[in-house]
Amino acid sequence: MGENVQVGPMPFMDTTLSIAISDFRFSSAKLRMDNGPEFTSVHIAGWAETHGVELEFIKPGKPMQNGYIERFNRTYREEVLDMYIFNNINEVRGITENWLPDYNEVRPHYSLGDLPPTEYAMQY
Secondary structure, three states, X not given: OOOOOOOOOOOHHHHHHHHHHHHOOOOOOEEEEXXXXXXXXXXXXXXXXXXXXXXXXXXXXXXXHHHHHHHHHHHHHHHHHOOOOOOOHHHHHHHHHHHHHHHHHHOOEXXXXXXOHHHHHHHO
């Protein structure tokens, strides 16, 4: 909140999405997402078209059609956003950067056979 939202061309969008996806070893031709405004923009639609990625939107009011990310969102909200009082977005980013390695490399995930995501990824 409080940050200005840029409307119009977003030249960083292609690079930002490409980096984020390559970091997660993206190999699918389809991305499933909710109908939030951040995912229904012409910018992400243009990126998807350029990269041959189909955007698949879940049905409104059906968050379990995207259960993995909904679970992540809940955990992130409970363990980061609800635990601190932030003065600015940089504080959120800093705490998130410290929290993510624990979430991805240490903590077991029930949905992954009680393995951390990085250990699970190495097996497959």
